[in-house]
Amino acid sequence: MPLFVIVALIVLKYVPATAHLPLSRAAGVVAFGYAAFLALRLVQGEEAVSTDGWSELRPSMVEYFACYGAAALAVVLMSAVIVIGGTRHVDTTQLVATFIASLALGAGAFGIGVWGLFTKVRWNNTLLEYRSAFGRETRIAWSDVRSVQPNWRGISVTTQHSETVTFSQFHSGAAQLAIHATNRARRNSETATKAFATL
Secondary structure (H helix, E strand, O other), X not given: OHXXXXXXXXXXXXOOOOOOOOHXXXXXXXXXXXHHHHHHHHOOOOOOEEEOOEEEOEOOHHHHHHHHHHXXXXXXXXXXXXXXXXXXXXXXXXXXXXXXXXXXXXXXXXXXXXXXXXXXXXXXXXXXXXXXXXXXXXXXXXXXXXXXXXXXXXXXXXXXXXXXXXXXXXXXXXXXXXXXXXXXXXXXXXHHHHHHHOO
């Protein structure tokens, strides 16, 4: 995805309508952000935190960097739009592009915070618990788990009754939880198959 964005920015640099925009700088920011992302992934913890018989996912440095970095950059860009746009004449296209970029970064930071940093996911031998950023709780019994699938938001665990818990793949311990959930889903499927075969 970052490579696609960088290539798209480079191509747009040679389009007459967008040639005057600072797209090469934007490509540099994307490249720097991706390099920081890869570096932080190297130090990400793979194990969940264990407390009182529960294993719990924790946000990683990647998510903190993405959320607060995007928010800070959105504030800087919006400040530039307000200050520069109000004090001197600036090309309208550049002003609009900066405004849209600041909104996109702000929305991205909000999304990462709501679906990543401020959620709580924990599990034990019988239950998987999920608490959203807004306080809504979902509890899933491992015996009801039907499937585990990756999607654009992370990894989704779905039950026989279509209840779903989705957690970020960047959380520390996410791989451990995904493996555990996959094993339980496979075991449940085998049990159901054997029960059907005996009927």
